[in-house]
Amino acid sequence: MDKNLYAHHMATLCRRYDEILEQSGFETLNVFSGAPRMQFLDDNYYPFKVNPHFKALVPITDNPHSWVIYQRGQKPKLLFYRPVDFWHYVPPAPQTFWSDFYDIELLSKPADAQAFLSPENAAFIGESEKLQGWSLGEENPELLINRLHWARAYKTPYEVACLREANRIAINGHRAAEQAFRSGASEFEINQAYLGAAGQGENRMPYGNIVALNEHAAILHYTHLSTERLTEPQLKSFLIDAGADCNGYCSDITRTYAYADNEFAELVTAMDEKQLQLVDGLKPGLPYPELHRQCHLSVGELLAQFDIIKTSAESAVESGLTRPFLPHGLGHFLGLQVHDVGGHQTGPDGGTTPPPAEYPFLRTSRTIEENQVFTIEPGLYFIDSLLGELKDSDLAAEVNWNKVDSFRPYGGVRIEDNIVVHATGNENLSRNP
Structure with a gap:
């Protein structure tokens, strides 16, 4: 990553944090990366997931018991x-494109951090469960966190x-996944192909990969x-929703494929055209719900x-007929978290x-603004539970149920x-890598 680009980022970040701390009445911000959690009745830990407020200040995602202390x-x-440990991997002291922008102190024990923390006029952001008795400052002040989330x-x-x-990185994985699907691989094998091509393990993935064959594509968060490998007559469709990580930032891409050249393949092509039209509609000043x-x-x-x-699109939207076929939202903010924060925040x-x-x-x-990043993900599904409710409703007569049944096996x-919404137009990161 370019050091000058990071220098500009840090200058922007410092201005932002100085202003937010002053507005919130704090001088110091103590941000904890987090501590590993032990599995119940076991001596193994759950995979470590860093505090997003920590990785917002420094691109470290895999080192527990670390801190950023930010003073205005x-x-x-x-x-x-960086402990003395012969059981586990110990990361080297940071020497990379971002390390010159921090005063770095190495901790050999988690408790050593206390010598550097000042609770006076300070705020603490993180989980304090493993820090009982420490002087941290005001814990997770709502106004401060709201302002950080908005920014x-x-x-x-x-x-x-x-x-x-x-x-x-994710696009490399998606290409490998499609090849695995067309070769008759199982969902598990397709996911392995994805991870191998992306060069990232499951614990580094921003979320559990959705790798769904046939009717499994109707399960929105299928993981x-x-x-089981399916034979060629059984193979109908493949939906993959999977991303990747770069310095703590997430991608979130979905593609759907038909195994054969048939009407479902035509539906996929038609949805792709609609999706690109919606991407073009993402413009500053437009409320996202519109x-x-x-x-x-x-x-x-x-x-x-x-x-x-059997009715018009306008009538279907007005009556609510489209909702059982599209029960989720069009998209969301994207960044340090897959469903990034502040989406429903008023100010x-x-x-x-x-x-x-x-x-x-x-x-x-x-409302959509410049320099914001969104996912755009329209869908059309044949979900048994929602279709069952629709069939029992007053709208049932407006549905061609034979056609619905022909599409059910595809999910x-x-x-x-x-x-990315730029001043000069949108940048589609998933189509122009």
């Missing part, structure tokens, strides 16, 4: 945990570069990973085009702007890209 107007101090929606060029690289409503109109058009419903000081009542699962109600289709 001063160079950040990194307390880097995280606006990405620096360094952050966009990390997201761009995370997409490039079972069956080891784009979500346009998404439902697009899905209604597909339902009518493929003779799944920097907090407050909640809920999504429209008819679309309760929409993760973003903010559904979702296409998802990661989009």
Whole structure:
């Protein structure tokens, strides 16, 4: 990663943190990376997941018991945990593109951090369960965290570069996964092909990879990973929703494939066209829920085009007929977390702007602005439980149930890209790596 790009990022970050600390009435911010958690009745730990507020200040995702101490107007101090340990890997002291921007102290024991922490006029962000008796400052002050969450929606060029690289890595995995699918691999084997091509293990993935063959594509968060190989007559469809990591930043990409050249393949192609139209509709000044409503109109058009419903797209949206076929939101903020923070926040000081009542699962109600990053992921599914409710409703007569049954074995289709909103137009990180 370019050092000058990181220098610009740190200058922006320091201005942001200085201002937010002053507004919140604090001089110092103590941010804990976190501590490993032991499995119940066992001597093994769960995979470590870093505090996102820690990796917002320094690109370290895999080192527990570390700290960033940020004081207004001063160079950040990194307390880097480096124990004497012959059981586990001990990371080297940081010497990389970002290390010159921190005063680095090495900790051989977790408790050594106490000598560097000042609770006076300080805020602490993190989990304090393993820090009982420590002087930390005010724990997780709501106003401070609200302001940090609001600011995280606006990405620096360094952050966009990390997201761009995370997409490039994920695209390598997606290409390998498609090849594995077409060769008849099982869901488990497809996932292994993905991880191998991405060069990242399961614990580094931003979320559990969704690798779904056939009707499993109708399960929105399917992560079972069956080891069963399907024979060629059985293979119908493949949906993969998987990302990658770069310096703590996430990608989140979904693709759907038809095994044969058939009507489902035509539906996938048509959804891809609709998805790109929605990407083009992502513009500064537009409330995100308005784009979500346009998404439902697009899905209604597909339902009518493929003779799944007997009414117009407009009528289907108005009556709620599209909702059983698209129960999730169009997309969400993306960054240090897959579902990045602040999507429902009303303003920097907090407050909640809920999504429209008819679309309760929409993760973003903010107005689209420059330098924000979103996923755009329309879908159309054939979910047994939702279709059962629809069949028992007053809208049942508006559905061509024979056509629904012909599509059920394919599960559904979702296409998802990661989009940066620039002043000069959108950058599709997933199509232009």
